[in-house]
Amino acid sequence: MPRTFNPEDTASVKRSKVGVWDLYEDVGTKATKIPMLANLETLWESVDCLPYVWRMIRDISNIQGCMTYLFVYAVLEIGLSLLPALGVWYSGQLLQVVETAVEKRTVDKEFLIRIAIGRILTIFSIRLFTYVQEKVQIPLNLRIKRYYALRTFWAMARLDMPTFEDDVVQQQLQQSVSHSTRTSIAWDVVSTFLKIGSSAMRLFAQVAVLANVLGEQRDGSLLLLLTFAHLFVEWLSNYHGMLQRSGVWAATTENQHYITSEGLKRVVSSNLYRKEIVAMGLREHLWHQFKKRAERLGDKVTDFWEEYFNKRRQAALFFQFLQDPLGELPRIIFCLRAVQYPAAIPMSLTSLQLITSTVQGFSSSLFELVQKTSRIAEKLQAVRKLYDVSAVPNKVEDGHLPFPENQNNLLTGFEIEFRKVSFGYPGNEALALDNVSFKLEEGQLCVIVGDNGSGKSTILKLIARLYDPLEGQILINGMDIRTLRLSDLRKATSVLFQDYSLFPLTIGENIGYGDPAHAYDIDRIREAAKLGGCEEFIDKLPDSFDSYLERPVNDIYSNLPSGTSKLFGRAVSHSKIRKISGKRAGRGLAEGKNALSGGQMQRVALARTFMRSLVAPEPAVGLLLFDEPSAALDPTAEHELFERLRELRGNKTMIFSTHRFGKLTRHADMILFIHNGVIQESGTHETLLRKENGEYARIWNLQAQAYL
Numbered sequence: 229m230p231r232t233f234n235p236e237d238t239a240s241v242k243r244s245k246v247g248v249w250d251l252y253e254d255v256g257t258k259a260t261k262i263p264m265l266a267n268l269e270t271l272w273e274s275v276d277c278l279p280y281v282w283r284m285i286r287d288i289s290n291i292q293g294c295m296t297y298l299f300v301y302a303v304l305e306i307g308l309s310l311l312p313a314l315g316v317w318y319s320g321q322l323l324q325v326v327e328t329a330v331e332k333r334t335v336d337k338e339f340l341i342r343i344a345i346g347r348i349l350t351i352f353s354i355r356l357f358t359y360v361q362e363k364v365q366i367p368l369n370l371r372i373k374r375y376y377a378l379r380t381f382w383a384m385a386r387l388d389m390p391t392f393e394d395d396v397v398q399q400q401l402q403q404s405v406s407h408s409t410r411t412s413i414a415w416d417v418v419s420t421f422l423k424i425g426s427s428a429m430r431l432f433a434q435v436a437v438l439a440n441v442l443g444e445q446r447d448g449s450l451l452l453l454l455t456f457a458h459l460f461v462e463w464l465s466n467y468h469g470m471l472q473r474s475g476v477w478a479a480t481t482e483n484q485h486y487i488t489s490e491g492l493k494r495v496v497s498s499n500l501y502r503k504e505i506v507a508m509g510l511r512e513h514l515w516h517q518f519k520k521r522a523e524r525l526g527d528k529v530t531d532f533w534e535e536y537f538n539k540r541r542q543a544a545l546f547f548q549f550l551q552d553p554l555g556e557l558p559r560i561i562f563c564l565r566a567v568q569y570p571a572a573i574p575m576s577l578t579s580l581q582l583i584t585s586t587v588q589g590f591s592s593s594l595f596e597l598v599q600k601t602s603r604i605a606e607k608l609q610a611v612r613k614l615y616d617v618s619a620v621p622n623k624v625e626d627g628h629l630p631f632p633e634n635q636n637n638l639l640t641g642f643e644i645e646f647r648k649v650s651f652g653y654p655g656n657e658a659l660a661l662d663n664v665s666f667k668l669e670e671g672q673l674c675v676i677v678g679d680n681g682s683g684k685s686t687i688l689k690l691i692a693r694l695y696d697p698l699e700g701q702i703l704i705n706g707m708d709i710r711t712l713r714l715s716d717l718r719k720a721t722s723v724l725f726q727d728y729s730l731f732p733l734t735i736g737e738n739i740g741y742g743d744p745a746h747a748y749d750i751d752r753i754r755e756a757a758k759l760g761g762c763e764e765f766i767d768k769l770p771d772s773f774d775s776y777l778e779r780p781v782n783d784i785y786s787n788l789p790s791g792t793s794k795l796f797g798r799a800v801s802h803s804k805i806r807k808i809s810g811k812r813a814g815r816g817l818a819e820g821k822n823a824l825s826g827g828q829m830q831r832v833a834l835a836r837t838f839m840r841s842l843v844a845p846e847p848a849v850g851l852l853l854f855d856e857p858s859a860a861l862d863p864t865a866e867h868e869l870f871e872r873l874r875e876l877r878g879n880k881t882m883i884f885s886t887h888r889f890g891k892l893t894r895h896a897d898m899i900l901f902i903h904n905g906v907i908q909e910s911g912t913h914e915t916l917l918r919k920e921n922g923e924y925a926r927i928w929n930l931q932a933q934a935y936l
């Protein structure tokens with residue numbers, strides 16, 4: 229049984245304050261604070277990630293050309309880890325030459341030249357290896373990145389609604405995507421492991437050679453020890469692991485002043501709220517509110533990590549007290565020894581020189597090693613997440629029966645039946661549909677009416693099988709919807725959601741994606757646009773069907789301080805660059821600045837559904853679902869739309885959800901009147917109007933009166 233973190237359990241969870249935050253730490257899972265040991269603990273926990281690493285290595289080696297590149301990269305890394313030690317060995321040899329020269333007053337010139345050449349070659353080789361390694365790394369990184377980008381794309385694309393909306397899955401998705409666009413998690417892990425191996429090897433080889441060379445020297449060991457002590461303190465002052473919070477913990481805040489001030493900050497900084505700020509005359513009010521909150525918060529730390537960084541800075545300063553004197557010690561000892569043994573000065577001088585130059589060099593290797601090792605567990609977990617995310621099972625399980633069994637059904641429409649269906653959205657305890665039953669015959673036109681939040685859209689979402697009912701059964705042509713092959717069901721259905729979204733792609737693609745098999749067939753796209761009533765205004769756009777609603781890629785401008793309008797006397801403006809790229813951008817939909825009006829966007833969305841349902845020459849769709857398709861349309865457009873739909877639908881089954889009575893309900897074979905997730909009345913317009921005390925009749929009369 230995995231241990232659950234329960235902040236209310238005061239026996240195992242410690243509560244403390246960090247600024248405005250309440251921190252809850254699970255005492256039982258707290259790792260030791262001893263440096264490295266804590267890492268070992270988490271490393272041990274991550275051992276079960278190793279099969280994933282093995283799988284990753286296999287996958288990478290299967291990418292075309294990667295095996296060779298990886299081999300070359302690894303060989304160079306090994307070379308780079310050993311060459312510095314060779315450098316130390318040559319330095320040691322030089323030291324011996326100096327020693328002999330001091331003692332015997334002779335120099336073996338040939339030996340000296342050989343050593344000098346060796347030393348130079350070593351330095352040159354290090355540069356050369358690094359250069360080649362960088363070259364090899366470029367294609368290697370690119371190929372690995374591409375492979376995993378494809379994998380992750382599919383891992384995300386394949387998820388259904390309830391799975392994608394799940395918080396745990398969302399978190400998994402975020403963690404499986406590299407935060408850097410320049411590298412991938414996989415390459416990061418592989419290169420980290422290689423670097424850890426090579427750093428360890430480099431340090432080991434250097435220390436071994438250094439100890440060997442200095443072993444014979446007077447005070448060599450002492451100098452070595454002191455220099456390492458200096459290094460150790462330097463490492464401590466930079467080691468952040470000790471201060472990090474280990475184990476399981478979580479922080480939350482109830483500080484109303486902080487929460488409101490964060491909300492206010494968002495209000496003034498985002499485009500979304502500017503209309504209201506200006507029209508409601510809110511700026512002074514917002515300013516006073518923000519000021520008041522800031523005063524109430526006073527000196528309280530609001531950034532959770534600030535406390536950690538403060539502590540880190542203090543610890544670093546403390547160790548620096550020790551670090552500086554220790555750094556001087558070898559030189560002081562050398563001076564004292566020089567007084568004691570004047571004859572040995574040159575020798576000790578070279579030892580000192582050798583130690584300081586070498587130790588400085590590998591101090592960075594040591595840091596790299598410690599830093600990288602402390603992140604092994606994290607890297608192992610990252611690989612696991614990378615692979616786990618492609619294995620997340622969809623909550624809406626696929627069926628196995630082909631659909632429709634008889635292709636003629638695409639012409640005659642489907643029969644739809646709800647049998648005692650209840651449904652609640654994940655995370656929402658209230659039922660959106662409660663014991664709903666109804667039956668639609670093949671080819672009928674059904675209109676669902678009801679007030680806001682009554683469950684109209686939910687019925688359509690269940691028919692499209694975005695979610696499965698909690699209880700009851702949905703039958704299509706007499707077959708349980710769960711048994712039907714999902715891809716077939718979706719091909720045979722066309723849906724327009726009330727909260728539809730247009731993709732950040734061109735308008736042509738937005739319409740074309742309604743029928744993936746003909747997504748780039750411009751004749752069909754035009755035909756669909758004509759039916760949706762958007763062809764005319766699209767043609768007036770600068771790039772017609774190639775216009776972007778929202779351009780997914782931004783241009784990159786020269787890195788000048790903002791506001792630079794002149795440079796070396798020449799005017800600077802970037803405004804022409806976009807025209808060069810051809811496709812003109814609309815303004816960002818996401819920022820609430822619509823290049824198209826709400827009605828125009830709805831027409832594009834309608835065209836997208838028509839692409840699939842009405843434009844295809846051969847019947848492909850037997851069921852059309854429309855959720856408030858005319859909400860943003862003007863009365864003429866709405867009238868035309870309904871007329872066109874009635875004319876073109878043939879005998880397909882069609883279901884609408886709407887607030888507006890009359891326009892469609894008069895033609896409906898079946899009206900479902902729904903309230904609070906329960907179907908209260910059903911029948912045709914005439915039968916419902918005749919019903920005594922009927923709610924449908926009451927609202928119909930209310931709406932009719934408005935026009936009298």
Ligand SMILES: Nc1ncnc2c1ncn2[C@@H]1O[C@H](COP(=O)(O)OP(=O)(O)OP(=O)(O)O)[C@@H](O)[C@H]1O
Nearest residue numbers: 653656660678679680681682683684685686687726
């Ligand atoms: N994604 C969701 N997560 C949680 N609850 C939801 C979600 N979508 C809808 N609900 C809830 O389900 C209920 C029914 O919503 P539904 O969208 O079906 O209503 P509707 O009749 O289409 O309303 P409207 O006319 O306003 O579009 C509402 O109470 C709503 O709060």
